[in-house]
Amino acid sequence: MSTDGASSPSRLLPRLLGVLLLIMGLALLAGGVKLSMLGGSLYYLLAGIGITLTGVLLLATRRAALGLYALVLFASTVWALWEVGLDWWQLVPRLALLFALGIVMLLPWFRRPLLRGQAAPLGTGALSVAVVLAGATALASQFTNPGEMVKTGQLDRDAVPGMASAAPTQADGDWNSYGRSAFGDRYSPLAQITPENAHKLVPAWTYRTGDIPGPGDPGETTAENTPLKVNGMLYVCTPHSQVIALDPDTGKEIWRFDPKITTQGAESFKGWAHMTCRGVSYHDDAAYASEQSPTGTASPAAAPNACPKRIFVPTADTRLIALNADTGKMCEDFGDKGQVDLRANIGSFAPGGYYSTSPPAVTKNLVVIGGHVTDNVSIDEPSGVIRAFDVHTGKLVWNWDSGNPDDTTPLAEGKTYTRNSPNMWSMFAVDEKLGMLYLPMGNQMPDQYGGDRTDESEKYAAGLTALDIDTGHVKWTFQFTHHDLWDMDVGGQPSLIDIKTAAGVKQAVMASTKQGSIYVLDRATGQPVVPVNEIPVPQGAVAGDRTSPTQPKSDLNFMPPPLKERDMWGVTPFDQMLCRIDFKSMRYDGPFTPPSLQGSIVYPGNFGVFDWGGISVDPVRQIAFVNPSYMAFKSKLIPAADIAKQGPRVSETEGVQPNKGAPYGVILEALLSPMGLPCQAPAWGYVAAVDLTNHQTIWMHKNGTVRDSSPVPIPLTMGVPSLGGTFTTAGGVAFLSGTLDQYLRAYDVKNGKQLWEGRLPAGAQTTPMTYTGKDGKQYVLVMAGGHGSLGTKQGDYVMAFKLPD
Template sequence: MATVLTALVFLILGLFLAGGGIWLAAIGGSFYYVIVGLGFLLTAWLLFRRSGAALWVFALVLIGTLAWAIWEVGLDWWQLGPRGGVVVLLALWLLTPWVRRRLSASGGVIPLAAGVLAALIAAGASMTIDPLDIAGELPTDKVAATPDLGGGDVPAGEWHFYGRTQYGQRYSPLDQITPENVAKLTPAWTFQTGDVRTSADVPETTYQVTPLKIGDTLYICTPHNWAIAIDAATGKEKWRFDPKIAEDSDRQHQTCRGVSYYNDTKVAAGQPCALRIYLPTSDARLIALDAANGQVCPGFAEGGTLNLMTNMPYPKSGYYYSTSAPLIAGGKIIVGGAVNDNYSTEEPSGVIRAYDADTGALVWNWDSGNPDSTTPIGPGEEYTHNSPNMWSTASADEKLGLVYVPLGNQTPDQLGAGRSENVEKFSSSITALDLNTGQMRWVRQTVHHDLWDMDVPAQPSLVDITTDKGVVPGLVGPTKQGDIYVLDRRTGEPIIPVTEVPAPGGAIEGDHTSPTQPVSGLTFMPPPLTGKSMWGITMFDQLACRIEFQNLRYEGRYTPPSLQGSLIYPGNFGTFNWGGVAVDPVRQVMFGMPTYLAFKSTLVPRDQVPPPDGGRGSEQGLNRNEGAPYAVVMGPFLSPLGIPCQSPPWGYVAGADLRTGKIAYKHRNGTVYDMTPLPLPFKVGVPGIGGPMITAGGVAFLGAAVDDYLRAYDVTTGRQLWETRLPAGGQSTPMTYTVADGRQFVVIVAGGHGSVGTKPGDYVMAYTLPK
């Protein structure tokens, strides 16, 4: 009976492999699955006949599979395992007495056992090496004796801006925590906000805030835009403010990445609203709060609140709001906003506005649709609709009088027909504006004619860089496509060279592609995908991924969207996203978390778009693009089992020398502990969204990965030094500070990410070294 059942299993598996293999081969893929499928079918036939030749045949299948797998991927365990795991397990089953003894002859035992032994040896060897790991060290010399840490006069033990200073370095000069003692970090306190995700929330409800620390107080916001002040030493609540945000199913994002702090020197110290916290809300308000007690500051704007929908075209509820912290620089609040990607062609403007931080009066507005006129527009006038926007945070150099704006793409992101000259110029760029007037000083575009939603997603980091020509005021701009632009922030000219390379053509009728695209000399751009890159837990879902890969249009980076369905890699999730990178201004190095996840993009003609079915909260799935000739279906490239079709690693930690543009190391980051039904601590290298923070002590801190951990790394080598389990997803950026007794704390918010699917929560977690 065992032999018959075994033969039946081989028959079913053989039919699947042979049938799928013929399909794959017919569309240009590997012939391996046809061959191995026939081997399974022949083995099944021989088992039905109780012939010992079945062992010989399957020994050939096993040895051939091993040779093919090593030829395709080398000794990479995470790619070898899915290719050969099922075959090895079936070979072991055939060697069991209750199968082998029922065969007419068993002369194939030795070759089959030898094949199993060879496979186990290859597996053992592959587990000891990582052919994709880049091992190296960043330079440790202190290049800058007196580094410029950014404006704002931020004390060493505080964190006044989203990126700590106006420079957005995400670097702290604190050095109490070091590679030698970081493993001794213990919980100091835990605070729960009470703002938890509900079933009424849109899918993209996320907790991404980086706290500020001013004096003895932390200031945070929550996904529903509560502002809360917390004692930095004890974690006790001081005050909270609820702006009463209404639910809105048309809102694409429900998040708050940070509040802004301002010291109003025109108000006497200790008086109400001398120190202010500015709270952006998801219903397009900016509210000024007294940092001492959370009361609204009535002298700011209209009763303490700016209405960011003023002068906006198409002022539809839920279509425009601020998800990121405004930047305070030069006595001004620099405000951008998020628009709902791919909802409609009738979107609000991406205008950048500067308001007087004392009064809330509009000082200037830079509208990329009308870039030369920055004088505040009057009542009844409107900004250019549907223009490239800044949904992230700006950075500024007050000494140069410049503010640096990371711009997104015009929606619909995948359709470029009819874009204006200004959209073509400013879309997906880093643009420098005069801090006092808003006039454009320079623009550096990172994607030409963007059809892929490759917004510049992160705050540029400003750091002075030592070159052969002396010290140059630099700017480090990470991008979704993996390029790190290292520019002279005075002019926008590259410090590390940028070249133009040929790009795929063949856009849909009426559209076009750029013949070339820029590539920075410092890039984390992944190699192009091939059939060999396809992955699965088993050979069966890997076969399904290979078939889909062959059926998609893919010609490398910047393959245009299509009716057929195009593979976009890196996908619009980004190699880097809003978390950006952290830079050390002393050593002039950077630390980041490149992520690799392919997406699919399929255009849908308007007459084939189904009618609306209610709320629209997510960027994945059907994006309707109302008013455009095509909708688009987008989402990650996943197997039938819901895991990425491309082989891991999907996430790394990496370090690069900003003086040379050389990548020193890349190591797999994160485990599948929270990605699988069983909590398996396999360090595959998983995706993440969030940002890093580094310290003068030589330690980098990062949550972000889709397993729920906060980790510490050696900045020099990238090797993990410490980790702690978080009670929810850590898709935020940690920060650090000191308290009155001198102890250094590290804080991260753990609340999960709606569309990524990590565990929701409402936690603020603080860690410190034992006294």
């Protein structure tokens, strides 16, 4: 029997690998040709040629394959170092597959058929050197921490002399407003939990609301709720607008109110964008009973009523309901037996197209509410009117419509507020001493085309507007994005804080934004406390539209550097290459690249550097604790005549957004690889602290793991996006739960060190809070219900943690 190498079964292994390399090489070659034609890197074309030829040589069992592959691996290592240096997360995916194949080719049982009994050729030595070099490079990258967004520092103070919280007074252990106080500062004076003991936190109790997303619910059914702790109870709301009062120490249910929303049912929610309740609001007559009037006498207490303490909840079927905070019964004296119909004077809208997802503002005499309007469905959407109702009777006191901003007289029955005027869907901040409400504003639909916007909408969109509490008249307005074509509505609740500056203490309002700027303005006048500069931006809108020549940028900002082709990322060379092709196929000239028919990259993307979670501020230490995220999106304008060809709208980030009545629809989605991972390199999420006395970032660290968002649940700290807010405490510990992995985490505010993490049974894309129980213990509370659009695990959990007894 012949034993000639040509018929030996041992040649099967090189030939099988040859087939694999041939397929890989041809794929890289085809993609590399396309990428090079787009003006991109030539690497994939050259690597494709080298790997294809290596495959051909292996099929022929030629030992020259070893030397050629050594050249490919060596060149790939040099190229990777040139592009990204020793950045492990970018370097290793470029080399890992090629390195592993090099190891296989060096194995004796693989090389033997190629050498045919001859001494190892030069190619074997070259491949050995190339493999060692690639492995050593990857190993070296383990000991570096590159990235201009990562900063290590230490806050050297526990307090700034003379500085204290100016927020409305409440019991230290309470949390009586969405942002703890009407100032939206999310700062608690509690100090039992410290950097020294935070690692000891343990679960105290868990409660399940029973409100679990059903098969007929919108895709973005979310539990973004921040509970209140006041009046000796916890108040929780659920996505279907139920309100539940719990015992703070045990989590035991005290009462429950179900508004039985009229739109409930599998078919009713079809086409809805959101189903959420971010929180409820609380009003207590006794809190204002001792206030001094302008004449120096005590203000008279409100007339006795059956509901001296009230919980206000907006419902998904467009009602505002007042509940007795003690019993959960509707306050019969408010509106129509406890409720106000928010559809009044709004006009027509599709189910889910208008309602309030956020808690109203509550002042001494008023409850003030805005509304969510579905993005990019049509140009004939409901008004973004802000309405103020008497806190006791529910009577409309004033209305501010940015489409008719000077007339705040309650609109007469039968009249309709300005259609499609900019709305305010997020949370108010309130300074009752100054008599002002602060509104983070959205824009006029559609988001990506502004050719038909009115002068009024242009003035008040995508900025912060301050209104007089008593009348609704505009005190000032400051725009953060001119002629917004990128969905840069201001999502976060403004934070009010007194800041120590070189010119003295300033009463400031801080507004975080999607583009990454944090604007710090005098809250009485709207003038910048931290400088704001107008910077030139890319030009060239589609026909019928225009772009602003400049955009504002605060000196206090977390705007990322512009993306480059080498920032495109993937777990293999193939999805890296496809992301590069996607990147080079679209228009991208940096931040504020105009939308286009070609397709444009939006970075920062539509979720923004900061979204509705806002920021938290420590008025004593004079710092801000923030959680910036960095996720690129892409948008492509579709001529109206071609929209029907694109298929139906699925959600706000799936399918074509029709923009009925506008000349263009839009396809808007995250910039992802075919594997569903971000095309841009990690990290995608951070935590950071800013010194408010000098506007400098003290520290900034990657935050969160891919444990719950990758096929293999490995808790690698890559830095993942977070949707939800933070809070800080006098104890020097800050908390965040909004990351894509299922954890509530505690951080040392001085240096950003992660002190503790508590595993959660579901995603917690919300803002946690803290309070003192009847037992005198400090608790940390979070709602873990998940987020439909982000794909985090959904649930109905309310979880409390505390230090062990």
